[in-house]
Amino acid sequence: MLKLRIGILSSCLLLCWCGSFGWAAQKWKKINSEYCEIYFLSYSELKKINSNVDVSSISLDFKKKIINSKIKTKSISEKVKRKFDIIFRKAEEILNMYPRGINVKIRIYLNQKQLNRVYRKMFKGENKALSFYIYKTNTIYISTEHISEGVLAHEMGHCIIDHYFVILPPRNVQEILAIYVDTHLKD
Numbered sequence: 001m002l003k004l005r006i007g008i009l010s011s012c013l014l015l016c017w018c019g020s021f022g023w024a025a026q027k028w029k030k031i032n033s034e035y036c037e038i039y040f041l042s043y044s045e046l047k048k049i050n051s052n053v054d055v056s057s058i059s060l061d062f063k064k065k066i067i068n069s070k071i072k073t074k075s076i077s078e079k080v081k082r083k084f085d086i087i088f089r090k091a092e093e094i095l096n097m098y099p100r101g102i103n104v105k106i107r108i109y110l111n112q113k114q115l116n117r118v119y120r121k122m123f124k125g126e127n128k129a130l131s132f133y134i135y136k137t138n139t140i141y142i143s144t145e146h147i148s149e150g151v152l153a154h155e156m157g158h159c160i161i162d163h164y165f166v167i168l169p170p171r172n173v174q175e176i177l178a179i180y181v182d183t184h185l186k187d
């Protein structure tokens with residue numbers, strides 16, 4: 001969970017959700033990349049998502065290793081899929097953890113207000129996070145308003161950690177590892 005922060009990241013709550021996903025007034029659209037199922041609410045939103053997620057400072061050598069640069073990606077959905085996969089693979093490399101067969105779902109709400117409403121429905125409490133990952137649904141919950149390569153890397157880190165360990169490390173250790181991912185994304 002990446003907290004709303006003024007310079008400080010505090011520890012994540014271990015989220016355990018046992019209910020059905022109730023909030024969905026709008027129809028989700030979905031695109032699949034190699035590592036992600038990306039749910040968004042409109043194609044104009046997808047444009048914003050594409051401009052908010054920037055992988056230009058991730059090393060070119062790394063990107064060349066994992067993408068075929070000969071294939072030109074013109075459409076917005078192809079660009080978004082490629083960016084999300086680059087971040088996911090980079091998060092795996094930073095952690096040196098490569099759990100098999102992960103396909104993480106990412107639900108991108110319009111704004112923080114919607115995300116907070118979803119959180120309230122799930123947990124009956126106030127959300128203090130920009131985003132959160134739930135193992136049970138294998139889903140990252142996030143909004144266009146606050147999506148960025150760093151926030152995505154952090155939550156993808158949680159997903160990778162949760163799938164790598166048979167016995168999960170303590171919560172604060174999970175959080176330290178996830179913070180390590182977003183702070184080293186551009187190394």
Ligand SMILES: [Zn+2]
Binds near residue numbers: 001
């Ligand atoms: Zn976290």
